[in-house]
Amino acid sequence: MSKKTFAVEFKNVDKWFDDFQVLKNINLEISVGEKIVICGPSGSGKSTLVRCINNLENHQSGMIKVYGHEVSSKSKKDSKMLTQVGMVFQQFNLFPHLTVKENLLLGPMKALGLSRSDAEERAISLLKRVKIPEQVDKYPSQLSGGQQQRVAIARALCMEPDIMLFDEPTSALDPEMISEVLDVIIDLAKEGITMIVVTHEMGFAKKAADRMIFMDEGRIVETGAPEEFFKKPKTDRCKLFLNQILQH
Amino acid sequence: MQNKTIITILLVTLVISCSSTDVPEVTWGWYVIDPRTSQGWNNIIFMLNGFSATIRLSIVAAVFSMMIGLIVVLPGLSENRWIRLPSRIYVEFIRSVPLLPMLLWVFYGFPFLLKSMGVNIPIDPFWGAVITLAISDSAFTAEIYRGGIQSIEKGQTEAAKTVGLNYYQTMSYVILPQALRRILPALANQFIYIVKMSAFAYVIGMQELTKRAFELNSNEYRALEIYTFLIFEYLILVLVISFFVRWLERKLGADQRR
Numbered sequence: 326m327s328k329k330t331f332a333v334e335f336k337n338v339d340k341w342f343d344d345f346q347v348l349k350n351i352n353l354e355i356s357v358g359e360k361i362v363i364c365g366p367s368g369s370g371k372s373t374l375v376r377c378i379n380n381l382e383n384h385q386s387g388m389i390k391v392y393g394h395e396v397s398s399k400s401k402k403d404s405k406m407l408t409q410v411g412m413v414f415q416q417f418n419l420f421p422h423l424t425v426k427e428n429l430l431l432g433p434m435k436a437l438g439l440s441r442s443d444a445e446e447r448a449i450s451l452l453k454r455v456k457i458p459e460q461v462d463k464y465p466s467q468l469s470g471g472q473q474q475r476v477a478i479a480r481a482l483c484m485e486p487d488i489m490l491f492d493e494p495t496s497a498l499d500p501e502m503i504s505e506v507l508d509v510i511i512d513l514a515k516e517g518i519t520m521i522v523v524t525h526e527m528g529f530a531k532k533a534a535d536r537m538i539f540m541d542e543g544r545i546v547e548t549g550a551p552e553e554f555f556k557k558p559k560t561d562r563c564k565l566f567l568n569q570i571l572q573h
Numbered sequence: 574m575q576n577k578t579i580i581t582i583l584l585v586t587l588v589i590s591c592s593s594t595d596v597p598e599v600t601w602g603w604y605v606i607d608p609r610t611s612q613g614w615n616n617i618i619f620m621l622n623g624f625s626a627t628i629r630l631s632i633v634a635a636v637f638s639m640m641i642g643l644i645v646v647l648p649g650l651s652e653n654r655w656i657r658l659p660s661r662i663y664v665e666f667i668r669s670v671p672l673l674p675m676l677l678w679v680f681y682g683f684p685f686l687l688k689s690m691g692v693n694i695p696i697d698p699f700w701g702a703v704i705t706l707a708i709s710d711s712a713f714t715a716e717i718y719r720g721g722i723q724s725i726e727k728g729q730t731e732a733a734k735t736v737g738l739n740y741y742q743t744m745s746y747v748i749l750p751q752a753l754r755r756i757l758p759a760l761a762n763q764f765i766y767i768v769k770m771s772a773f774a775y776v777i778g779m780q781e782l783t784k785r786a787f788e789l790n791s792n793e794y795r796a797l798e799i800y801t802f803l804i805f806e807y808l809i810l811v812l813v814i815s816f817f818v819r820w821l822e823r824k825l826g827a828d829q830r831r
Contacts, residue, residue: 379735411735412731414728414731418728418729420733420751422750422751431738432738435737435738435746436736436739436742481735484736
């Protein structure tokens with residue numbers, strides 16, 4: 326057991342947007358099956374960190390590995406490897422011209438080469454899991470925000486990913502819809518899948534996270550198990566942040 | 574004060590000049606397109622027969638224009654400027670050449686170029702007109718596509734990427750179906766433009782609406798009546814197209830409801 330394979334591994338990763346450095350020397354190892362919650366003020370680089378994992382952003386230096394395979398913009402195997410990584414966006418990003426079912430079928434049929442009947446079977450069972458099987462033939466615009474986000478989760482799961490990334494999945498939702506989406510994510514967390522969630526929902530973090538990560542100004546400032554993290558944060562910056570978001 | 578004087582003088586001169594010249598007696602010749610006489614009826618049929626060529630020419634040219642436009646626009650959206658460059662040059666160049674000179678060049682000039690390369694084929698008027706119209710129009714179609722594709726949110730491409738779609742799959746299943754709906758009115762506008770521009774094909778002998786009217790006029794010398802009829806032919810054709818496009822937009826809009 327000299328070298329363990331991590332689900333995700335960051336080594337000295339730097340990233341710039343032009344001359345603004347968004348990620349500064351990121352080192353992070355995420356084990357298979359681990360649930361990570363990333364929080365921090367806006368502009369701290371948490372979304373960018375997550376988007377580097379599935380190559381939606383390119384990093385300029387350092388190394389990112391997903392299941393031991395290096396992520397880089399140059400490698401041709403990108404799209405194949407990335408199907409191991411599912412993603413849920415803040416703005417849902419469902420395909421508005423397709424029905425719920427077609428949204429779920431597109432990836433499995435075109436990218437994985439599944440037959441229609443196999444893909445449909447998978448889609449229906451996942452819609453049941455996110456508790457909206459009755460919406461299968463509707464268009465995204467006919468659904469509420471919470472329902473749309475649950476479809477987006479099902480769409481990502483249709484690819485049977487090993488890692489799920491959530492980029493502020495409840496930030497664009499009306500308050501009364503947040504819990505229906507979080508419930509689905511918590512259910513998912515109980516299974517073996519590796520999860521990385523960017524969120525400010527601290528109640529959710531306490532329930533679901535194995536490890537908390539606090540970022541500020543492009544750096545990972547603090548990491549720790551949720552109990553210690555919330556009770557006695559080590560850094561002042563983190564203390565201040567937690568006070569601000571937990572005071573209400 | 575001065576202005577008033579000038580205007581008065583002008584008006585007086587106008588009145589005098591009109592009343593002093595003898596207006597020649599105009600004889601109307603609507604009989605050339607009078608359906609009650611056999612000559613009129615034959616003339617009408619002769620002119621209406623031009624519809625088939627105009628419509629075929631416009632539709633085939635529009636289809637080619639949409640295909641060429643797509644081939645031109647995709648490299649034009651690349652992040653690499655060297656891939657973008659040929660697309661940019663094509664659009665700027667084609668957009669700058671008026672249709673009529675381009676038609677004359679393709680039909681009368683191009684065969685010489687072919688001959689110099691040892692290829693001896695005359696250009697068929699129909700295909701010559703189709704290709705010229707399509708190329709001339711494709712620069713505009715490409716620009717319309719570009720606007721449409723760039724108007725689709727970046728999140729759509731990202732979502733397509735996360736479910737494993739490659740570039741072509743993303744374009745054909747996610748981006749283009751949405752972009753096409755948005756640019757449908759602009760494309761329809763462009764189609765109407767093609768229909769009208771197809772009139773220029775008369776210079777290379779295509780038997781379309783304008784050529785027919787032109788020929789009829791050289792037998793009948795009834796320019797006013799014949800060209801009035803011609804204008805109404807185009808008017809009706811364009812109105813029918815507009816009506817069809819409105820219907821199509823409603824139909825497509827109904828199942829998206831954004």
